[in-house]
Structure formats: structure tokens, C-alpha cells
Amino acid sequence: MKIFHTADWHLGKLVQGVYMTEDQHYILQQFMQAIDEEKPDVIIIAGDLYDRSMPPIEAVNLLNDIVAEVVLEKKIPVLAVAGNHDSAGRVNFGSSLMSDSGLHIKGQFTKDHAPIVLHDANGEVHFHLVPYAEPASVRTILDDDSIRSHQDAMEKIIDHIVQSMDTTKRNVFVGHAFVTKYGEEEANTSDSERPLSIGGSDCINATLFKPFNYTALGHLHKAHFVLNDTIRYAGSPLKYSLSEHLHEKGFLIVELDAQGDLAVTKRKLVPRRDLRVVEGLMDDLLKLSPSDDYVFVRLTDTTSVASPMERIRTVFPHAMHVERKALRQEVQHEIQAVKTEKVEDIDLLRSFFKDIIGEQPDQDTELLFTEMLQELLDEERETVK
Numbered sequence: 360m361k362i363f364h365t366a367d368w369h370l371g372k373l374v375q376g377v378y379m380t381e382d383q384h385y386i387l388q389q390f391m392q393a394i395d396e397e398k399p400d401v402i403i404i405a406g407d408l409y410d411r412s413m414p415p416i417e418a419v420n421l422l423n424d425i426v427a428e429v430v431l432e433k434k435i436p437v438l439a440v441a442g443n444h445d446s447a448g449r450v451n452f453g454s455s456l457m458s459d460s461g462l463h464i465k466g467q468f469t470k471d472h473a474p475i476v477l478h479d480a481n482g483e484v485h486f487h488l489v490p491y492a493e494p495a496s497v498r499t500i501l502d503d504d505s506i507r508s509h510q511d512a513m514e515k516i517i518d519h520i521v522q523s524m525d526t527t528k529r530n531v532f533v534g535h536a537f538v539t540k541y542g543e544e545e546a547n548t549s550d551s552e553r554p555l556s557i558g559g560s561d562c563i564n565a566t567l568f569k570p571f572n573y574t575a576l577g578h579l580h581k582a583h584f585v586l587n588d589t590i591r592y593a594g595s596p597l598k599y600s601l602s603e604h605l606h607e608k609g610f611l612i613v614e615l616d617a618q619g620d621l622a623v624t625k626r627k628l629v630p631r632r633d634l635r636v637v638e639g640l641m642d643d644l645l646k647l648s649p650s651d652d653y654v655f656v657r658l659t660d661t662t663s664v665a666s667p668m669e670r671i672r673t674v675f676p677h678a679m680h681v682e683r684k685a686l687r688q689e690v691q692h693e694i695q696a697v698k699t700e701k702v703e704d705i706d707l708l709r710s711f712f713k714d715i716i717g718e719q720p721d722q723d724t725e726l727l728f729t730e731m732l733q734e735l736l737d738e739e740r741e742t743v744k
Contacts, residue, residue, distance in 0.1 A: 406442025406535030
């Protein structure tokens with residue numbers, strides 16, 4: 360079975376005040392051309408279809424047009440899950456009706472799990488769709504009070520799936536999460552992706568996904584595998600922040616044979632405008648050939664430069680940001696100093712208890728404090744959306 364694995368479209372994304380919808384339309388037309396050339400059996404979109412819970416109408420129309428063409432005209436099933444940027448309820452609406460047409464979309468995690476079963480010449484392939492879900496939601500749905508972290512939630516979800524999973528068939532997991540090699544805390548691959556929770560508790564151990572022939576993940580914007588070739592992030596199709604300027608964007612073509620073994624290749628997508636960094640003296644940059652790329656400019660001038668953006672845009676009309684490199688380095692040093700002196704939230708709580716009450720808070724108090732912080736983070740995430 361030939362699978363197209365893509366993720367993190369973030370339709371409706373705003374980068375430095377620029378709506379990326381036209382660029383997204385451009386890149387998705389290349390994706391559609393690849394569909395015509397490769398003729399996949401199924402397409403996976405592993406979360407963050409939209410950039411926020413209430414996307415602009417242009418983003419909604421773009422997703423509708425793409426999915427309708429793939430499912431209704433090309434007759435290729437699409438399997439999708441909601442990510443942390445999506446509204447689970449909105450994405451989930453009408454999913455049971457659309458499945459008859461070949462669009463299988465899972466917006467909300469439910470206790471009643473049934474895989475999507477597709478067929479190829481070698482038999483059945485079972486796809487297990489698991490949308491992004493907060494640990495508190497999973498704890499309530501599974502009625503399991505031991506679930507406190509993303510690791511706990513995913514462990515229970517997979518245990519729940521495995522109980523009824525047909526191991527004689529080929530099984531593919533589709534999810535949206537922060538998965539690392541052994542659950543250790545790692546830096547995100549993009550500044551444009553928001554944290555899922557407080558501290559490192561959003562990290563999930565990749566070893567949990569061993570029961571599956573392939574794990575198609577979304578959330579991290581850089582394409583890479585975790586632990587082994589069977590657990591992969593497709594990455595986003597476009598660069599959405601300066602931190603992604605060195606990423607090679609595209610999607611994955613996964614070929615699953617009769618035994619469930621894989622052959623994975625990456626197909627690159629070429630943007631309408633690249634997002635890149637340009638560095639140099641102002642006078643030298645003004646002598647460069649004009650470019651329509653989205654550029655972040657780092658000036659190496661040691662003295663102040665008058666009207667830098669206006670002058671840069673005579674050469675780079677779509678420049679997104681201009682800064683002096685020397686000032687940037689000073690700011691970075693200040694940020695690093697703050698990080699070095701930063702006290703964790705839980706340490707502040709313990710210090711407060713010690714000063715006021717004269718003893719450390721008990722485990723229940725610390726747990727309640729952490730849950731309250733998580734609720735505040737969730738509320739902030741919804742406000743940003």
C-alpha cells in the first residue's frame with residue numbers, strides 16, 4: 360500500500376503579519392500534482408490542519424477544495440486527525456457522514472475505538488486515528504485517575520487500542536504529539552509551534568509505538584524519524600518561522616509491503632517564496648539582485664542605520680524582519696542569563712510554602728498547583744487561537 364504522509368498544514372497561518380494562504384495554495388497544488396503522478400492508495404494528514412481553532416474563511420475553503428478533489432474526484436481516501444491548533448469539535452463535525460465518501464477525520468478522542476480498514480492487493484491495513492487530546496480529557500474519557508501526563512495518556516490510549524488490535528493485519532498509527540526517542544525532554548524544532556504543557560511533561564516515549572508497522576506523526580515541523588524508521592514526522596509543507604529556515608519541506612511517501620515492512624522516501628515541495636536569512640552590511644545588501652523571497656535580514660553594520668526596512672524592501676519587497684546582528688547577540692546573551700537564573704514554577708511554590716508556612720507543600724498540593732498552571736496554559740492557548 361502506498362501512503363502519503365503529511366501534517367501541520369496550519370492553513371490560515373500568519374507569519375510576521377503576512378497571511379500565508381496564497382503560499383499554502385501554491386504548495387498544495389504541487390501536492391495534488393504529486394498525487395496524480397504517484398497515485399497513492401491513501402493520504403494521511405497528521406493534525407494541525409488549521410493554525411487556530413477559528414480559521415479564516417479562505418483557509419476553510421482551501422481545505423474543503425483540496426479534500427473534495429482528492430476524495431470525490433480522485434477517489435483516494437483521506438485520513439486526518441485534529442492537532443493542538445485545531446478545534447476538536449469543529450474538525451469532528453460531520454465526520455460520520457463524510458466517512459462514507461472516503462474522508463475519515465477524527466477530531467475528538469473517544470473510548471470506543473475502531474480502526475479504519477482499507478484494502479490493497481495484500482489484504483487489510485488497519486489505521487488507528489488518535490487526535491491530540493489533553494491528559495485531563497483522556498483521564499475523564501477512560502475513567503482512569505492515574506493519567507496525569509501526556510506520556511500517561513498515550514500509554515493508556517495505546518493499551519486500549521492493543522487490547523482489540525488484530526495483530527495478523529498491518530497496523531498504522533496516526534497521531535499528533537511530541538514524541539522523543541525515550542521520552543526525554545527535547546527542544547522543539549520550530550518557534551512557531553506552541554508547547555503542549557508545562558515543563559517537559561508533554562514528551563512521549565517512542566517505544567510505546569512498537570506494536571504498529573508505521574506511526575505517522577504530526578506536531579514537530581521538521582521531518583525526521585524517532586527511534587527507528589517506522590516512527591516518523593512528515594514536517595510542515597512550508598516554513599512558518601525563522602527557526603525553520605534551514606528545513607527542507609515536503610511530505611513522505613510510505614510503501615507498506617505484504618509483511619508490513621516499509622520503504623520511505625521524502626518528496627520535496629518548492630515554495631512560491633522561500634523563507635531565508637540574509638546577512639551583511641546595508642550597502643552590500645542593496646547591491647544584491649532583487650528577490651521576492653521572505654527574508655529575515657541581519658545587518659552587520661556597527662552603527663545605526665536609518666529607515667532599514669524601507670531601504671531593504673527596495674531589494675527584498677517581501678522582507679519580514681530587519682535587525683542588527685550585534686544587538687541581536689546582546690539580546691540573546693541577556694535571554695540566556697535570564698534562563699540561567701530562572702526558577703521553575705514548582706520551586707517558587709515550594710519556596711513560598713517554606714517562607715510562609717515553614718514547611719514544604721505535600722504531594723497533593725503540588726499536583727493541584729500543576730493542574731491549575733496547566734489550565735491557565737490551555738486557556739492562554741485558546742485565547743491565542
